[in-house]
Amino acid sequence: MTPSSSSPTRSAWQNPWLFVALAALALAGWQWLETRQQLNNVQQEVARRLAESEAGNKEDRGAQKQLLAQVADLQAKLGALDGKLAEFQGQSETLQSFYQEMARSREEATLLEVEQAVTLAGQQLQLAGNVPVAVLALQTADARLARLDRPQYMPLRKALAKDLAQLTGLPFxxxxxxxxxxxxxxxxxxxxxxxxxGRPVESSENPPAGNVLPWWQRSGGEIWQELKGLVRIQRFDRExxxxxxxxxxxxxxxxxxxxxxxxxxxxxxxxxxxxxxxxxxxxxxxxxxxxxxxxxxxxxxxxxxxxxxxxxxxxLPSLNQSQAALRNVRTGKEKP
Missing domain, CATH: 1.20.1440 (de novo design (two linked rop proteins))
Incomplete structure (x- = not known):
């Protein structure tokens, strides 16, 4: 290699910006790879989350369907209970009315017994003067009223108590x-x-059987009885x-x-x-x-x-107070 050809290369390696560019490029590649890896992880996590959410939604839909079925079943049972409750209320009202009717009948029968007892007491006092029977009749009437235990009968019980006090205070x-x-x-x-x-009549005595008297004794006895019938001894020193x-x-x-x-x-x-x-x-x-x-x-x-x-x-006292109180009770019951 010639000095002229290696000079540009050396000058390029000696340029710092090249290293900076290379470092930046490497860093950018590394960041891209890192970002790509993170993106893949995020995608996998999102996919996993979506899968879990889809499974949860399916479970929720199943649970919702089951819950809706249970709600429908409960609504049906509630409707049946409402029907039974209405039937029970109807029966309860019927029983209540029947009980009230029985109570009214029992009360009416008790009032009738009380009226009969007071009437009997008045008759015994007026016709026979029988105070013990009258007292027993009034005590029976008061006992019947005590069983009812109603405040509206207190005036009648007070009147009965006054008449009883008068009767028990009478001389026996x-x-x-x-x-x-x-x-x-x-x-x-x-x-x-x-x-x-003058004397009791003597009964004729027959001779005992087996002891026959002679004829002259029998004749003498008969003559003596006749003579006794002709003679009577009587005292005249008194009236x-x-x-x-x-x-x-x-x-x-x-x-x-x-x-x-x-x-x-x-x-x-x-x-x-x-x-x-x-x-x-x-x-x-x-x-x-x-x-x-x-x-x-x-x-x-x-x-x-x-x-x-x-x-x-x-x-003997009269039973006017008890009779008046009984009439007031009857009048009060007849009013609407």
């Missing part, structure tokens, strides 16, 4: 006991001995009893029974004057027509005297 008259004692006296009238006969024909004793006893039965009716109707008057007449008849020293007659006289001293004409 044992009307059934007095009536039974009169009945016992009436039952014993037929057994009381009459004073007009002579009224003589009665044999057939009149029956009517005497029956009339005495009628007197005592009239006294019993007067007792039930609380007629004090008639009660004492009939007992007085009965005592006079017992003294006049029956044996005074007989124990049965004396017991009958003592019973009649004790009953004559009994006060049976007790002023």
């Amino acid at each position: 008259v044992d009307v059934p006991g007095i009536s039974l004692r009169l009945e016992q006296v009436v039952a014993g009238i037929d057994k009381l001995p009459l004073a007009a006969y 002579e009893p009224v003589l009665l024909a044999p057939g009149q004793s029956f009517f005497l006893r029956e009339n005495l029974k009628l007197r005592l039965l009239n006294a019993r009716l007067a007792l039930l109707s609380r007629d004090q004057w008639t009660f004492r008057n009939e007992l007085k007449v009965a005592q006079q008849w017992l003294t006049r027509h029956f044996v005074a020293d007989d124990k049965a007659v004396q017991a009958a006289q003592a019973t009649l005297r004790q009953m004559s001293a009994t006060e049976i004409n007790v002023e």
